[in-house]
Amino acid sequence: MLNLLTVFNFLGIMAFSISGSLKAFEKKLDLLGVFVLGFSTALAGGIMRDVLLGVYPPTNISNVYYPIFALLGSAITIVFYSYIRNFNNALLIADAIGLGTFTATGAEIGLDHRLNIVGVALVASITAVGGGAVRDLLSNEIPIVLRRDFYATPTIIGGLIFPPLVSLLGIGPSTLSVFILVTTLRLIALFKKWELPKVGYRH
Amino acid sequence: MLNLLTVFNFLGIMAFSISGSLKAFEKKLDLLGVFVLGFSTALAGGIMRDVLLGVYPPTNISNVYYPIFALLGSAITIVFYSYIRNFNNALLIADAIGLGTFTATGAEIGLDHRLNIVGVALVASITAVGGGAVRDLLSNEIPIVLRRDFYATPTIIGGLIFPPLVSLLGIGPSTLSVFILVTTLRLIALFKKWELPKVGYRH
Amino acid sequence: MLNLLTVFNFLGIMAFSISGSLKAFEKKLDLLGVFVLGFSTALAGGIMRDVLLGVYPPTNISNVYYPIFALLGSAITIVFYSYIRNFNNALLIADAIGLGTFTATGAEIGLDHRLNIVGVALVASITAVGGGAVRDLLSNEIPIVLRRDFYATPTIIGGLIFPPLVSLLGIGPSTLSVFILVTTLRLIALFKKWELPKVGYRH
Numbered sequence: 001m002l003n004l005l006t007v008f009n010f011l012g013i014m015a016f017s018i019s020g021s022l023k024a025f026e027k028k029l030d031l032l033g034v035f036v037l038g039f040s041t042a043l044a045g046g047i048m049r050d051v052l053l054g055v056y057p058p059t060n061i062s063n064v065y066y067p068i069f070a071l072l073g074s075a076i077t078i079v080f081y082s083y084i085r086n087f088n089n090a091l092l093i094a095d096a097i098g099l100g101t102f103t104a105t106g107a108e109i110g111l112d113h114r115l116n117i118v119g120v121a122l123v124a125s126i127t128a129v130g131g132g133a134v135r136d137l138l139s140n141e142i143p144i145v146l147r148r149d150f151y152a153t154p155t156i157i158g159g160l161i162f163p164p165l166v167s168l169l170g171i172g173p174s175t176l177s178v179f180i181l182v183t184t185l186r187l188i189a190l191f192k193k194w195e196l197p198k199v200g201y202r203h
Numbered sequence: 204m205l206n207l208l209t210v211f212n213f214l215g216i217m218a219f220s221i222s223g224s225l226k227a228f229e230k231k232l233d234l235l236g237v238f239v240l241g242f243s244t245a246l247a248g249g250i251m252r253d254v255l256l257g258v259y260p261p262t263n264i265s266n267v268y269y270p271i272f273a274l275l276g277s278a279i280t281i282v283f284y285s286y287i288r289n290f291n292n293a294l295l296i297a298d299a300i301g302l303g304t305f306t307a308t309g310a311e312i313g314l315d316h317r318l319n320i321v322g323v324a325l326v327a328s329i330t331a332v333g334g335g336a337v338r339d340l341l342s343n344e345i346p347i348v349l350r351r352d353f354y355a356t357p358t359i360i361g362g363l364i365f366p367p368l369v370s371l372l373g374i375g376p377s378t379l380s381v382f383i384l385v386t387t388l389r390l391i392a393l394f395k396k397w398e399l400p401k402v403g404y405r406h
Numbered sequence: 407m408l409n410l411l412t413v414f415n416f417l418g419i420m421a422f423s424i425s426g427s428l429k430a431f432e433k434k435l436d437l438l439g440v441f442v443l444g445f446s447t448a449l450a451g452g453i454m455r456d457v458l459l460g461v462y463p464p465t466n467i468s469n470v471y472y473p474i475f476a477l478l479g480s481a482i483t484i485v486f487y488s489y490i491r492n493f494n495n496a497l498l499i500a501d502a503i504g505l506g507t508f509t510a511t512g513a514e515i516g517l518d519h520r521l522n523i524v525g526v527a528l529v530a531s532i533t534a535v536g537g538g539a540v541r542d543l544l545s546n547e548i549p550i551v552l553r554r555d556f557y558a559t560p561t562i563i564g565g566l567i568f569p570p571l572v573s574l575l576g577i578g579p580s581t582l583s584v585f586i587l588v589t590t591l592r593l594i595a596l597f598k599k600w601e602l603p604k605v606g607y608r609h
Binding site: 024025027028029030031032033034036037047051054056057058061062064067068078081137138139140 | 457522529543549554
Binding site for chain 2: 436438439442453457467484
């Protein structure tokens with residue numbers, strides 16, 4: 001089961017990296033910008049988590065495979081840009097798998113550092129959506145995660161249920177359950193077009 | 204006296220969180236955006252300070268009461284949004300109290316980590332105004348603190364006088380003095396409409 | 407040779423600080439904004455590097471001379487603003503020297519922390535261009551380094567060749583070589599108007 005999460009982790013890194021690289025195309029950045037946005041979208045969330053928890057150097061830098069897969073995602077986007085937009089649904093599914101994986105591993109590492117339940121939910125969510133927020137900040141936009149979509153909400157739910165789940169089931173099954181829950185919630189949200197209520201008007 | 208600062212700290216967290224939550228309304232974000240901007244405005248300054256000083260995990264995450272009060276500020280803003288704008292002066296006063304408290308505690312922690320006087324002023328100021336800067340960055344705006352108002356200046360003054368004050372009076376009275384000085388300067392600035400000179404034109 | 411790099415380091419800090427301070431003028435910030443942008447442009451890259459590597463407190467804060475030279479750069483910009491724009495070429499050369507110095511010292515510190523080659527290139531580049539990216543983010547712009555110019559590319563090349571160079575020549579000569587390489591590449595790029603290819607259109 002852990003091997004499955006490892007595979008999903010690399011799949012998620014590539015999906016996130018492609019999403020960042022596509023943003024660089026949208027913003028007409030240069031080649032370096034494509035690699036930086038891909039890298040940041042895929043790895044900045046985990047780097048933020050490690051910086052908050054005091055893990056040095058962050059795993060996403062010290063483990064050479066993570067950067068390589070992120071750079072690979074950008075290279076794929078550059079080479080196959082004309083075709084990649086036809087795989088929108090495949091990308092959204094891979095992104096949902098990445099969201100679930102990053103939430104589960106983030107929650108596990110947070111609990112490992114003896115955070116309280118709010119802290120676990122926070123670092124799980126930052127691991128999963130922090131990279132996308134950095135992508136949007138570097139693109140001079142309000143992070144999309146704050147504006148619409150049921151995207152960060154599954155990661156917060158996953159983070160909040162992880163600590164009680166661990167005391168019931170142990171680490172391994174809880175990590176897998178959170179992964180399944182977050183990915184499933186995200187996929188349902190995508191196909192049902194769930195959104196959180198907007199604010200900003202009298203209500 | 205320390206108990207007083209603890210109360211002021213929670214008051215400041217709620218005032219800062221309400222200011223962030225109101226910004227989320229202004230920017231028409233969704234519900235999650237309200238909580239994220241409230242949380243960031245209230246707690247990101249202290250988190251940055253702890254990241255710079257190597258305090259892991261940051262107190263604003265490991266102490267569960269700080270996030271809870273920040274989330275409470277957002278909840279209050281959502282429920283009482285129609286009324287809260289009538290309490291503008293009360294909010295500005297609470298914000299000034301938060302500014303003083305965060306500066307004083309930030310300076311104390313900085314000195315505790317044996318920073319030089321410039322470093323103490325820096326972390327005191329980051330503790331107090333860093334959250335508001337994150338709020339503005341997430342809202343896709345130039346941080347207001349860089350553009351106008353006599354807002355960060357009192358925090359820098361407070362941070363610069365803290366180390367010499369401690370060698371005269373000891374920690375407790377110095378912390379209280381810095382709190383009083385910063386809050387008073389900020390309130391005078393508010394009512395006298397003090398601003399730093401602008402640049403950008405021939406002068 | 408190390409003394410030379412120390413001199414170049416201070417020259418780079420002042421050049422970077424002046425570049426940030428000029429941006430604050432362009433954006434019509436207030437006096438505080440000038441100092442904050444100057445400080446961030448000169449020192450935020452090194453602070454990010456130290457945060458990623460777990461160096462506490464970051465050298466750019468704990469060593470009082472670095473902040474002082476950064477603040478001096480802002481003060482010079484404020485006093486000599488009318489004249490400083492006539493020294494554009496001098497500033498670009500000083501900036502290129504800063505770029506080379508920051509890359510070389512960043513690579514050295516990264517290798518010192520036993521990073522792999524990708525990690526060394528990453529922290530070398532962040533040290534050199536991270537401050538400019540913070541300057542642009544605080545100015546509500548897409549970091550220029552992602553959009554055009556052959557600016558970050560020399561720092562990545564310098565970071566990538568540093569580890570193999572060290573195993574051939576040892577630390578001292580490698581640091582000097584990387585400095586010379588990066589600064590020379592940047593100066594050639596400036597005068598030849600090299601740019602990376604843009605993306606965002608069918609290609």
